[in-house]
Amino acid sequence: MDRGIALRRAAQTDVVFLGDMLVEAANWRAGGVRPRHEVLTSADHQRYLAGWKRTADEGLVATDDRDVPLGAAWYRVLPQNDAGFGFIGVAVPELIIGVHPLWRARGVGRALLRGVIQLAGAQGHARISLSVERDNFARNLYRAEGFAVVGEGATRDTMARRTL
Ligand SMILES: CC(C)(COP(=O)(O)OP(=O)(O)OC[C@H]1O[C@@H](n2cnc3c(N)ncnc32)[C@H](O)[C@@H]1OP(=O)(O)O)[C@@H](O)C(=O)NCCC(=O)NCCS
Numbered sequence: 001m002d003r004g005i006a007l008r009r010a011a012q013t014d015v016v017f018l019g020d021m022l023v024e025a026a027n028w029r030a031g032g033v034r035p036r037h038e039v040l041t042s043a044d045h046q047r048y049l050a051g052w053k054r055t056a057d058e059g060l061v062a063t064d065d066r067d068v069p070l071g072a073a074w075y076r077v078l079p080q081n082d083a084g085f086g087f088i089g090v091a092v093p094e095l096i097i098g099v100h101p102l103w104r105a106r107g108v109g110r111a112l113l114r115g116v117i118q119l120a121g122a123q124g125h126a127r128i129s130l131s132v133e134r135d136n137f138a139r140n141l142y143r144a145e146g147f148a149v150v151g152e153g154a155t156r157d158t159m160a161r162r163t164l
Pocket residue numbers: 024025026027028097098099100103104105106107108109110111131132133136137138141
């Protein structure tokens with residue numbers, strides 16, 4: 001990661017930036033253009049951020065040396081009756097990650113991923129899960145960082161790893 005980039009805990013006031021990163025995650029494919037409002041209100045995505053920051057919501061924001069946010073990774077524990085794409089069990093948090101396009105491929109995503117895994121472990125979660133479309137290169141990053149495929153859908157995989 002470049003000098004001057006730091007990670008800090010995500011606060012309630014980071015909700016707009018986290019929304020930006022959720023839109024990036026939804027639009028990960030080159031040319032993805034789902035409008036912000038549509039992503040943030042869609043049944044598939046709103047569950048990852050609505051009401052942030054609830055009890056048990058946790059995350060990290062990567063910032064430059066002036067505290068401008070560059071990327072974020074966070075997790076939320078979703079109930080079985082409102083399960084996300086990456087649901088693997090009650091009380092297992094699901095991870096979301098996004099880095100601003102101008103700051104990609106500079107180590108920010110990997111640093112966020114490592115940090116948020118550690119944070120989840122420190123908060124008492126033994127496992128963490130995520131969902132990734134099979135042709136997203138991020139899948140290789142997750143695998144390199146210890147995630148294994150635990151479920152396969154038509155186009156996306158559920159991956160999980162222990163936090164310790
Ligand atoms: C996925 C994402 C969070 C990764 O963050 P990042 O800061 O770009 O990643 P890093 O710089 O830490 O790179 C991690 C690895 O991915 C590789 N990588 C980065 N960009 C890549 C690209 N466009 N294609 C292929 N590999 C790439 C890097 O080479 C690196 O591996 P290496 O260290 O072995 O070289 C970021 O690209 C992103 O926000 N993408 C859009 C949103 C998204 O897809 N979110 C995940 C949804 S499941």
